[in-house]
Amino acid sequence: MLSIKNLHATVEGKEILRGLDLDIGAGEVHAIMGPNGSGKSTLGHVLTGRQGYEVTAGEVTFMGQDLLALAPEERALTGLFLAFQYPVEIPGVSNMEFLKTAVDGMRKHRGLEVLDSVSFMKQAREVCKRVDLDQNFLKRGVNEGFSGGEKKRNELMQMMLLEPHLGILDETDSGLDIDALQLVASGINSMRDSKRSFILITHYQRLLDFIEPDHVHVLGAGRIVRSGDKSLALELEDKGYGWLESEAV
Amino acid sequence: MSDFIAEALQMVPAEAPDWLSEQRRRGWSSWKSSSMPTRKTEDWKYTRLRALEEGAYLDRAECQDPSSPALTALRDQIHITGLDARMLVFVNGFYSPELSSGEVVGNMEVVLFSEADETQVETIRSHLGTVADRDKYMFTALNDSWLNDGVFVHVKQDRKVTTPLHVIWLTVPQREAFSLSQRLLVVMEAGSEATVVEHFASNEAQQNSFTNGVSELVLAANARLCHYRLHLEEEHALHIGGVHARLDRDARLNSFHLGLGSILKRLDVVVRHEGEGAHCDLNGIYLPRHSQHIDYHTCIEHVRPHCTTKEVFRGIISDNARAVFNGRIHIHPDAQKTVAELRNKNLLTSNKAEVDTKPELEIYADDVKCAHGATVAQLDDYALYYLCSRGIAREHAQVMLSTGFINELINNLQHPSLGEYLKPVLGGLFAQQVTQTERAE
Numbered sequence: 015m016l017s018i019k020n021l022h023a024t025v026e027g028k029e030i031l032r033g034l035d036l037d038i039g040a041g042e043v044h045a046i047m048g049p050n051g052s053g054k055s056t057l058g059h060v061l062t063g064r065q066g067y068e069v070t071a072g073e074v075t076f077m078g079q080d081l082l083a084l085a086p087e088e089r090a091l092t093g094l095f096l097a098f099q100y101p102v103e104i105p106g107v108s109n110m111e112f113l114k115t116a117v118d119g120m121r122k123h124r125g126l127e128v129l130d131s132v133s134f135m136k137q138a139r140e141v142c143k144r145v146d147l148d149q150n151f152l153k154r155g156v157n158e159g160f161s162g163g164e165k166k167r168n169e170l171m172q173m174m175l176l177e178p179h180l181g182i183l184d185e186t187d188s189g190l191d192i193d194a195l196q197l198v199a200s201g202i203n204s205m206r207d208s209k210r211s212f213i214l215i216t217h218y219q220r221l222l223d224f225i226e227p228d229h230v231h232v233l234g235a236g237r238i239v240r241s242g243d244k245s246l247a248l249e250l251e252d253k254g255y256g257w258l259e260s261e262a263v
Numbered sequence: 264m265s266d267f268i269a270e271a272l273q274m275v276p277a278e279a280p281d282w283l284s285e286q287r288r289r290g291w292s293s294w295k296s297s298s299m300p301t302r303k304t305e306d307w308k309y310t311r312l313r314a315l316e317e318g319a320y321l322d323r324a325e326c327q328d329p330s331s332p333a334l335t336a337l338r339d340q341i342h343i344t345g346l347d348a349r350m351l352v353f354v355n356g357f358y359s360p361e362l363s364s365g366e367v368v369g370n371m372e373v374v375l376f377s378e379a380d381e382t383q384v385e386t387i388r389s390h391l392g393t394v395a396d397r398d399k400y401m402f403t404a405l406n407d408s409w410l411n412d413g414v415f416v417h418v419k420q421d422r423k424v425t426t427p428l429h430v431i432w433l434t435v436p437q438r439e440a441f442s443l444s445q446r447l448l449v450v451m452e453a454g455s456e457a458t459v460v461e462h463f464a465s466n467e468a469q470q471n472s473f474t475n476g477v478s479e480l481v482l483a484a485n486a487r488l489c490h491y492r493l494h495l496e497e498e499h500a501l502h503i504g505g506v507h508a509r510l511d512r513d514a515r516l517n518s519f520h521l522g523l524g525s526i527l528k529r530l531d532v533v534v535r536h537e538g539e540g541a542h543c544d545l546n547g548i549y550l551p552r553h554s555q556h557i558d559y560h561t562c563i564e565h566v567r568p569h570c571t572t573k574e575v576f577r578g579i580i581s582d583n584a585r586a587v588f589n590g591r592i593h594i595h596p597d598a599q600k601t602v603a604e605l606r607n608k609n610l611l612t613s614n615k616a617e618v619d620t621k622p623e624l625e626i627y628a629d630d631v632k633c634a635h636g637a638t639v640a641q642l643d644d645y646a647l648y649y650l651c652s653r654g655i656a657r658e659h660a661q662v663m664l665s666t667g668f669i670n671e672l673i674n675n676l677q678h679p680s681l682g683e684y685l686k687p688v689l690g691g692l693f694a695q696q697v698t699q700t701e702r703a704e
């Protein structure tokens with residue numbers, strides 16, 4: 015589904031990703047861990063095509079297409095979704111309008127009929143319930159004044175409505191209380207199937223107690239420095255990242 | 264170069280009620296002794312009047328056939344669903360009974376100056392020209408000198424009028440470029456309440472009119488007025504106007520302004536707090552595009568203590584357009600305990616768009632709370648990216664962000680029906696811009 019080869023990327027002239035390789039098959043869940051500033055969010059932004067994140071070498075194939083040749087909106091339509099670590103507040107644009115515009119576009123792209131307002135409203139309300147957000151959040155400005163946890167749930171809600179092939183969740187578990195964490199985990203688990211894949215960027219083993227990953231990777235200084243199964247996460251929880259760095263040298 | 268001062272004097276209307284002649288004479292002499300502003304004139308520093316001088320708006324406005332196709336089209340555009348207002352329609356300055364509609368509003372006197380009875384004339388005379396200062400605002404002097412009619416709105420003591428009055432000034436092109444004047448006087452007696460929507464509309468890009476508009480709002484003690492001044496004008500409709508309000512003790516004015524269109528548009532909005540405890544909410548949006556120029560000069564005079572002002576103006580400036588915003592708050596020595604806040608935010612959607620914004624605080628009292636701020640920014644790249652990352656096309660995302668920027672004001676209008684009316688108009692405007700940029704690329 016996603017294949018990253020020797021990816022190098024710079025942000026404002028500074029090289030952040032330095033030869034990253036990663037392969038993700040259909041239906042797989044990969045966890046990416048790593049110290050602050052190691053480039054985890056950068057990877058997410060490079061994949062979704064944020065301006066100013068310049069790819070200097072390497073290639074990325076997604077769903078059989080050259081991902082890097084696509085505009086951010088085309089990448090989304092192809093089935094890539096990034097739950098932002100820091101979701102953006104957009105006052106004046108209602109969450110409802112935002113969601114409907116996004117879902118309409120996605121349905122059109124998939125050759126489905128666009129939902130009328132009433133049916134969409136119904137669907138949006140159901141998804142609200144699934145992430146335990148009050149319906150009032152649909153009327154408010156996008157993320158406007160949402161608490162940290164509410165923003166994360168709003169990200170999850172968007173993913174549920176857009177039904178991507180690959181969901182990248184950038185620290186969606188950070189700042190969540192334990193109930194919310196379980197809720198997010200069960201939301202993601204309910205979307206898991208043999209075709210849909212996930213990349214979970216996280217600092218905490220506890221998320222992986224709820225969502226069992228097929229692979230765990232450690233990102234260090236812009237590349238994958240170690241890969242393993244879920245036991246790697248446990249080992250990291252125990253020993254931190256220090257031992258990896260000394261090994262890498 | 265043409266001498267607009269002299270030319271304008273040639274256009275003084277022949278017929279007018281006698282009782283207006285003194286006002287006209289004063290206007291005439293004040294205008295005659297004025298000179299056209301130059302770059303050195305502080306109040307006109309960023310707004311040149313070349314378009315007015317070169318446009319040769321020398322013809323007088325003529326009465327139009329209400330059944331003309333242009334007017335039929337406009338008629339459908341101006342109706343605000345859900346406002347349930349009494350509509351008073353003028354075409355090129357002439358009252359049009361055919362296009363006007365709605366019930367006569369109980370508790371509210373609405374009459375043309377030319378049709379006012381003796382008592383009404385008395386009230387008009389005691390207020391007209393007492394709020395708008397012709398010596399300070401030269402185009403008010405011109406308006407005075409051209410004065411031959413106007414709309415008088417009068418709400419008597421403690422009357423609460425729920426039906427809004429919707430006054431619409433339509434302009435359609437004439438063979439030669441022409442001038443027209445608009446005048447409104449609203450007198451709110453003590454404890455009265457009402458809503459007045461001033462609405463200017465034209466539907467032809469080749470609109471060759473110059474409108475000189477002056478509205479005076481008089482709010483006695485405890486009166487409440489909800490006022491809108493909507494300029495939904497096309498490219499070439501030139502407009503220079505002013506809204507001048509005077510608030511007595513505990514009066515409340517809520518005034519909303521929208522500026523759309525015009526190669527040259529200048530509005531002076533002046534509010535005088537002359538009674539203790541008066542409050543004013545002043546909000547506005549200006550959206551110049553193409554080569555348009557829109558200039559809002561607001562001035563709040565805090566003359567008495569314990570008055571409050573909350574002012575928010577936002578602008579989106581596109582293409583080669585230019586906006587000017589000057590927000591003055593003047594706190595007189597006697598105006599202790601004033602609370603005043605002014606915010607101005609501008610969004611430039613093209614690198615050729617320009618804005619000059621200047622908040623001006625002049626404070627002569629020591630115990631006051633004042634805040635002001637002005638910002639100029641581009642569309643937020645990160646927000647655009649966020650929307651695009653959900654599959655929303657960049658052009659559409661731009662429209663959403665622009666709309667969102669002004670929706671914060673539109674969503675808070677006292678009359679939601681007006682918001683519903685304006686949203687598609689403004690949304691359409693931004694969408695139009697996007698298709699134009701696409702074509703240009």
Ligand SMILES: Nc1ncnc2c1ncn2[C@@H]1O[C@H](COP(=O)(O)OP(=O)(O)OP(=O)(O)O)[C@@H](O)[C@H]1O
Binds near residue numbers: 026030049053054055
């Ligand atoms: N716009 C930017 N300008 C300059 N440096 C940037 C920019 N964005 C990211 N960086 C730098 O790139 C590096 C990687 O950042 P990134 O956000 O990818 O880290 P991360 O692994 O997600 O960290 P965290 O765990 O704290 O979220 C950091 O050193 C960061 O300061």
Ligand SMILES: [Mg+2]
Binds near residue numbers: 054
């Ligand atoms: Mg990060």
